[in-house]
Amino acid sequence: MADPEAAGANGEWFTRARRAIPGGVDSPVRSFASVGGVPFTVARGEGPWVYDVEGHRYLDLVQSYGAVLLGHAHPVAVAAIREAAALGTSFGMPTPGEVLLAEAVCERVPGCEQVRLVSSGTEAAMSAVRLARGATGRERIVKFAGCYHGHSDGLLAAGGSGVAMLGLPGSAGVPRGAVADTLVVPYNVVPELGDDVACVIVEPVAANMNLVPPAPGFLEGLRAACDRAGALLVFDEVITGFRLGPGGATAASGVTPDLWCFGKVIGGGLPVGAFGGRADLLAALAPGGPVYQAGTLSGNPLATAAGRAVLDHVTEADYRDLADRATRFAAELEAALVSGGLAACCPAVGPLVGLSVGAAGAELGVPVDYDSARAVAGNGVYPRLFHALLRRGVALAPGPYEVLFPGMAHGDAELALAVSAAEEAAVEVAAELDQALGDGREMPAVP
Numbered sequence: 001m002a003d004p005e006a007a008g009a010n011g012e013w014f015t016r017a018r019r020a021i022p023g024g025v026d027s028p029v030r031s032f033a034s035v036g037g038v039p040f041t042v043a044r045g046e047g048p049w050v051y052d053v054e055g056h057r058y059l060d061l062v063q064s065y066g067a068v069l070l071g072h073a074h075p076v077a078v079a080a081i082r083e084a085a086a087l088g089t090s091f092g093m094p095t096p097g098e099v100l101l102a103e104a105v106c107e108r109v110p111g112c113e114q115v116r117l118v119s120s121g122t123e124a125a126m127s128a129v130r131l132a133r134g135a136t137g138r139e140r141i142v143k144f145a146g147c148y149h150g151h152s153d154g155l156l157a158a159g160g161s162g163v164a165m166l167g168l169p170g171s172a173g174v175p176r177g178a179v180a181d182t183l184v185v186p187y188n189v190v191p192e193l194g195d196d197v198a199c200v201i202v203e204p205v206a207a208n209m210n211l212v213p214p215a216p217g218f219l220e221g222l223r224a225a226c227d228r229a230g231a232l233l234v235f236d237e238v239i240t241g242f243r244l245g246p247g248g249a250t251a252a253s254g255v256t257p258d259l260w261c262f263g264k265v266i267g268g269g270l271p272v273g274a275f276g277g278r279a280d281l282l283a284a285l286a287p288g289g290p291v292y293q294a295g296t297l298s299g300n301p302l303a304t305a306a307g308r309a310v311l312d313h314v315t316e317a318d319y320r321d322l323a324d325r326a327t328r329f330a331a332e333l334e335a336a337l338v339s340g341g342l343a344a345c346c347p348a349v350g351p352l353v354g355l356s357v358g359a360a361g362a363e364l365g366v367p368v369d370y371d372s373a374r375a376v377a378g379n380g381v382y383p384r385l386f387h388a389l390l391r392r393g394v395a396l397a398p399g400p401y402e403v404l405f406p407g408m409a410h411g412d413a414e415l416a417l418a419v420s421a422a423e424e425a426a427v428e429v430a431a432e433l434d435q436a437l438g439d440g441r442e443m444p445a446v447p
């Protein structure tokens with residue numbers, strides 16, 4: 001497997017990448033900043049596998065952070081993209097493809113009557129919030145600590161220490177004014193809402209602080225609190241949409257929001273996002289209404305063709321099988337890590353698999369909010385497990401806050417490979433931790 005220290009094509013590409021691109025990556029999560037070492041550079045993918053520029057093969061549990069559902073280069077997606085490309089790649093005029101994808105989304109998500117297509121999840125969430133403010137005439141929004149809604153200014157406000165924080169920017173370059181109306185509260189606690197709240201935006205299953213399932217009654221409580229306050233409820237289903245099932249977390253929970261954000265799976269691996277909801281709310285959007293929102297490449301023919309091909313290809317049975325496989329995988333992964341000598345907790349929600357690891361004896365439960373997720377993510381064990389798995393040909397995301405994305409292309413045989421690699425990796429990591437403790441060090445430095 002790729003040795004980050006060795007001079008090879010991976011190292012050469014990353015050296016060039018760092019010269020031409022800040023940090024060598026186009027999205028910070030791809031860098032190995034939180035696990036150490038040099039990322040491998042991907043040449044191609046096929047189903048559950050990716051191959052780097054040195055020809056090493058990895059079982060890929062990242063799957064473009066959930067954007068890829070069928071596996072890489074699935075023939076159905078590739079054919080749809082080829083066919084669409086031959087007809088022209090972008091027009092800035094209405095096309096059948098965008099209508100067909102919008103219909104496909106609305107048919108599948110109960111209560112979602114219209115969607116407008118955009119090019120990323122960030123745009124979808126940003127636009128949904130603008131629409132909520134425009135439709136209600138209110139300015140304040142409520143988000144949950146540890147939930148990610150893309151990188152727009154007003155939604156980057158993160159959480160801190162379980163205490164509701166008002167107006168603390170989550171990044172340099174975000175002016176205080178941009179987040180002054182963003183209230184951040186802890187996940188899984190239904191907040192009190194004032195009558196100045198335009199919307200509450202939530203990941204109905206939180207999957208950007210590792211995996212944090214909604215507590216029983218949490219989503220129902222949000223629905224009721226929004227109704228009482230006259231605020232809109234926005235489900236950010238950019239990860240859960242078309243992954244938990246055709247109806248996403250909405251169908252799974254039975255709670256219907258006013259607005260939705262979609263992305264990832266609906267683009268079939270190409271850049272698409274969408275926001276939607278009840279037609280009376282969407283009527284506030286330009287050109288019919290006063291809320292402006294636009295995009296040169298929105299509803300792009302290639303992206304809509306790929307997304308629709310994926311949505312049309314998968315059946316309810318496929319989703320059920322995937323959830324069953326993922327649930328078994330999560331249990332086996334946890335058992336393998338424990339048998340190898342680590343503490344581990346691997347919850348599953350449908351096909352989404354969480355992973356918390358610690359030294360043997362650590363008390364690990366399923367995280368319930370950002371604070372509990374952070375307490376585990378900061379223990380220093382994940383980076384070691386990440387590298388030990390990578391050396392065995394299994395690629396997890398290079399950071400402890402991501403979930404694992406087994407998809408339609410990950411069969412039982414591939415997942416069994418990951419489980420046996422995990423046991424070996426855990427033995428190696430546990431030995432490293434023992435040795436470090438024997439040396440009297442608290443925790444070995446990240447490689």
Ligand SMILES: *Cc1c(COP(=O)(O)O)cnc(C)c1O
Pocket residue numbers: 119120121122123125148149150151203208236237238239263264273
């Ligand atoms: C990935 C993600 C986004 C942002 O989508 P991009 O396409 O990366 O802009 C928004 N919300 C959630 C829940 C996500 O997981």
